[in-house]
Amino acid sequence: MAMSAKTKDKYQRILDAAVKVFAQNGFYNSKVAEIAKEAKVADGTIYLYFKNKDDILIKLFEEKMNVIIAKLQEKLEGVSDPLEKIRIYIHSHFEMTAAHPDLMEVITVELRQSTKFMKEYDNKQFNRYLRALSDMIRDGKDAGLIRQDINPGIQKRALFGIMDELSLYLVLAGENAKYTVESMSKEVADSFILGLTAPLS
């Protein structure tokens, strides 16, 4: 949708407020009025941009996944080795978690929340994010770097599961986290890539 700069600013402010409120109270316990208050807009203003609370979560997810994917693509620019790309993907995900814990908490926890939500909502941006992974794995197979028995469809979900679980740990542990972005990225990338590339005995 085409928006003026002022409108876009309000829209973004509401989304950022929603991230904060959802992360703090959980989606189900949050009220649209709280989001309005956090965004410093009138309650009615929210309904100019969003149908309801569900719609805020969906738009938030699409908008923010777009940003995550754009940042990832920036980092992948000029990199052609599929294994190096997987390594960058992993690091980028954990880095995003450390930089935006509220956002990642909402993505990790709140979006899994309602099964209904996941069953009915065709999550296009999330699928794009996953597909970037299976493409890298497929490219690695084509280049003879990854074993032919590897299933990219299972492995993209496996790696997302690893990152998602460890991101959840980082977010919930906060300052008590025992692992850093760097140590987790290295451990996960080393073992995941070896699992795809080492010969099966």
Add this chain to the structure above:
Amino acid sequence: MAMSAKTKDKYQRILDAAVKVFAQNGFYNSKVAEIAKEAKVADGTIYLYFKNKDDILIKLFEEKMNVIIAKLQEKLEGVSDPLEKIRIYIHSHFEMTAAHPDLMEVITVELRQSTKFMKEYDNKQFNRYLRALSDMIRDGKDAGLIRQDINPGIQKRALFGIMDELSLYLVLAGENAKYTVESMSKEVADSFILGLTAPLS
């Protein structure tokens, strides 16, 4: 708590009803009255056993995780090879998902639901389930089967993340699932174990 057979039966019936209702409507959208109806008990009966809806979810989780751990231990009986144990662990988790999709949906989706819930509730049984994994990885290191650079604390969460994400896929895809318990177990066990055991170049 010590219970008579009749009491225990009612308690179990309420928990099983809760699994069904939570899986169908989600935790937040479920009402205690619906659980009572599904369990064929009076609303008031539920409050003889449980403080509130939160308490039902906590007890459900503890009770069911106990069952999952007991089944796993049965399968591990007589097995001493740590790598074979990891393989059995993975298969057991996916098998449980296929056999009890409602339960695994509740465990996978509904328990992640409320951050508040996860932050405040010390999830002992879940930690036991995770610890079984890091113990296997530690045993594998001690036996010289798993590389010394491997971090059991990160890897137990990584493997749980893999299984959790793929279980969620199985549950949500239902009859449309592209992978079977057997194909997923083999793919995950092969690559995860190789990632821990193959030499780092």
